[in-house]
Amino acid sequence: MDFWQSFIGGFLPYIAVATLVFGLGYKVTCWLKAPVNLHWELFPYPHTLGGQLSELLAEVFTLRSLFHHNLKLWFPSLVMHWGIYAVVFWLFFLLVGAPVAIYLGVAGGILTLTGSCLLFLFRLFVPGLRQISTPVEYLNLLFIFLLALAALASGALGDFAFRNYFISLLTFKPHLPLPGSYLVFLLLLWLFMIYLPFTRMAHFAVKYFTYHKVKWGEVE
Amino acid sequence: MRKVFDDYRVLSDETLRPDEPRVEKFLQAMKKSLQQRDNWTFWLPYTLSLDTCMKCGTCAEVCPVYLASGKKDIYHPVYRSDMLRKVYKRYFTLPGRLFPGLVGAEDLTEEKLNAMAENVYRCTICRRCAYVCPVAIDNGVIVREARKIFDAIDIAPDELKKNGTQKQIKFGNATGTPANAFLDMIEFLEEEIEDTKGYKVKIPVDKEGAEYLLIHNAGDYLAFAETVMGAAEVMDAAGVDWTLNSPAKGVNDAVNYGVFYSDAEFTTIVKAHVETAKKLGIKTLVVGECGHAFEALKYLMLRLIPPEERPFEVKSILELEDEWIREGRIKVDPEKNPEPVTYHDSCKLGRLGGMYEEPRRILKACCKDFRELTPNREMSICCGGGSGFAIMEKGDFRKFRMETYGKLKAEQLKASGASIIALACSNCKGQFREIINYYQLPVRFAGVSELVANALVR
Numbered sequence: 001m002d003f004w005q006s007f008i009g010g011f012l013p014y015i016a017v018a019t020l021v022f023g024l025g026y027k028v029t030c031w032l033k034a035p036v037n038l039h040w041e042l043f044p045y046p047h048t049l050g051g052q053l054s055e056l057l058a059e060v061f062t063l064r065s066l067f068h069h070n071l072k073l074w075f076p077s078l079v080m081h082w083g084i085y086a087v088v089f090w091l092f093f094l095l096v097g098a099p100v101a102i103y104l105g106v107a108g109g110i111l112t113l114t115g116s117c118l119l120f121l122f123r124l125f126v127p128g129l130r131q132i133s134t135p136v137e138y139l140n141l142l143f144i145f146l147l148a149l150a151a152l153a154s155g156a157l158g159d160f161a162f163r164n165y166f167i168s169l170l171t172f173k174p175h176l177p178l179p180g181s182y183l184v185f186l187l188l189l190w191l192f193m194i195y196l197p198f199t200r201m202a203h204f205a206v207k208y209f210t211y212h213k214v215k216w217g218e219v220e
Numbered sequence: 221m222r223k224v225f226d227d228y229r230v231l232s233d234e235t236l237r238p239d240e241p242r243v244e245k246f247l248q249a250m251k252k253s254l255q256q257r258d259n260w261t262f263w264l265p266y267t268l269s270l271d272t273c274m275k276c277g278t279c280a281e282v283c284p285v286y287l288a289s290g291k292k293d294i295y296h297p298v299y300r301s302d303m304l305r306k307v308y309k310r311y312f313t314l315p316g317r318l319f320p321g322l323v324g325a326e327d328l329t330e331e332k333l334n335a336m337a338e339n340v341y342r343c344t345i346c347r348r349c350a351y352v353c354p355v356a357i358d359n360g361v362i363v364r365e366a367r368k369i370f371d372a373i374d375i376a377p378d379e380l381k382k383n384g385t386q387k388q389i390k391f392g393n394a395t396g397t398p399a400n401a402f403l404d405m406i407e408f409l410e411e412e413i414e415d416t417k418g419y420k421v422k423i424p425v426d427k428e429g430a431e432y433l434l435i436h437n438a439g440d441y442l443a444f445a446e447t448v449m450g451a452a453e454v455m456d457a458a459g460v461d462w463t464l465n466s467p468a469k470g471v472n473d474a475v476n477y478g479v480f481y482s483d484a485e486f487t488t489i490v491k492a493h494v495e496t497a498k499k500l501g502i503k504t505l506v507v508g509e510c511g512h513a514f515e516a517l518k519y520l521m522l523r524l525i526p527p528e529e530r531p532f533e534v535k536s537i538l539e540l541e542d543e544w545i546r547e548g549r550i551k552v553d554p555e556k557n558p559e560p561v562t563y564h565d566s567c568k569l570g571r572l573g574g575m576y577e578e579p580r581r582i583l584k585a586c587c588k589d590f591r592e593l594t595p596n597r598e599m600s601i602c603c604g605g606g607s608g609f610a611i612m613e614k615g616d617f618r619k620f621r622m623e624t625y626g627k628l629k630a631e632q633l634k635a636s637g638a639s640i641i642a643l644a645c646s647n648c649k650g651q652f653r654e655i656i657n658y659y660q661l662p663v664r665f666a667g668v669s670e671l672v673a674n675a676l677v678r
Binding site: 031043059063065070073123131135137202203209213214 | 256260262263264265269271272273274275277278280282293296298299302321322324351352354355357358522523571572574576598
């Protein structure tokens, strides 16, 4: 079998998942073990689990802070984040065998592509944003854009049969070969997963600590 | 003093020593600040904030300095945090060592160090930015940690250190008032109350075993005596067992400037406060109208001093006044304060202290026409007196305070149509005194306790 087929389709996925899990796991463990800081809450904050969950979900799904305080970035950011959420759900529904996955996948791909492109342009042309941006901010958005582009161009997101490949990964017997365009998408996906834990794009994990341990830290 | 950052200078040449090599020392101190063991107090928010800023600029949309300056690049909150973040990346992260240009890592030079030392004193750490950040990244904690690093290499404003924390430890208060002068002042205040109000109020001092020990910002005795007298009248009217303390019985100044720039200094002062309360054997330590002192004693102290070592409760004078008005323990008549009154939420009492409703209930009960500033509560705009800025004058710094924070507050105040601005924090009072003069506003400021005392029905 072709080296690239085996490498991208059969070897990298395990490396990517392991790096994502252990990379994030290491960081999260380090933050969990961190000494409890002095009280540094910001009032008002939700005191009950229900209140905290509802505020967290509202922030995650509506990007409420951006809506209220940075409206120009809210729409492109919301589009990109909804796209990413849809792609995560695509993978979940694909694995459980729900045909709705392909609609979620294609919609997610389009939203991610559009959102990342808009955010890239905003960062490039809005002076206040350009001023605080370093090359890595552009690189991250470009990475997401190319990943979404490769996913859409390959047609993988709308291919329900692609499920077999993911299922085969779970049984450690990858179904190969895959079409060449799928390999480009997968290569970018695995590299993204390897890169993610070491970047600020892992802010979804950081948020638990910045909110629950600092901004909302319980008062004794 | 030569220009090192903008048109202002908080740090004198003697303090900043701008021509001396300090980069190596700074990097050593910064290395220590990044160690959990050496800097546990804020390690988590500090490192998360250094690592995870998404550069969305939401903080800038609410930053009073940035907005009031006409969005000058150098006052962008991320620009300020990045001054430290670039150093962090360059010297303490692998990507920054390998690909500095890509991740925005930069070498630290003496010039950059000078600029950073000044810029960390352009932010009052009001944390309005942290409140709105989608990821809850805290520019305030980065600024405070940077100040700590500077302090570790002996760069801190004289107003906060030499004439602040160090003087407070030596004399018992940052004003340097000795016990006999303090007692004379109390006698004078008792006479003043009798002359102006027509009744006698006995102000107890150094009474052991009292229910309440009230500690004011010592500067209030000199600059805002109406607040001190107002609080005494309220205590007296409530008929509670209370006392003030003189420097003969420990620290008699609520301030703790360590909150602004140093954990070590903060801890020394807070321990002195605890010892004072224990020595007097009081049950409740009442913090006078001082925002950062409330934050220090109500919250920051909790994880620093074990509960068994602080056998007393901590309350703000606002909490007591609110409680006593609602209980009917003190009677107030709002007709006695007929002018339109508004209230400025001190950042330390509000966003950092959660004290939003108490002052409003008090003022609504004591004033005929209470009106809000817009915005208020958690989105209140810092007045610019915080972080000790209210007592910083040299290097044309007053102009900075007036042209940035002060400008926004003056506009807010004018829009409210109020003729009295009620304040519950000494730094805010110092700043508003200047704002009112600078912008020639037809407004006077008053302590909340002063307004309560005015409204008392005896």
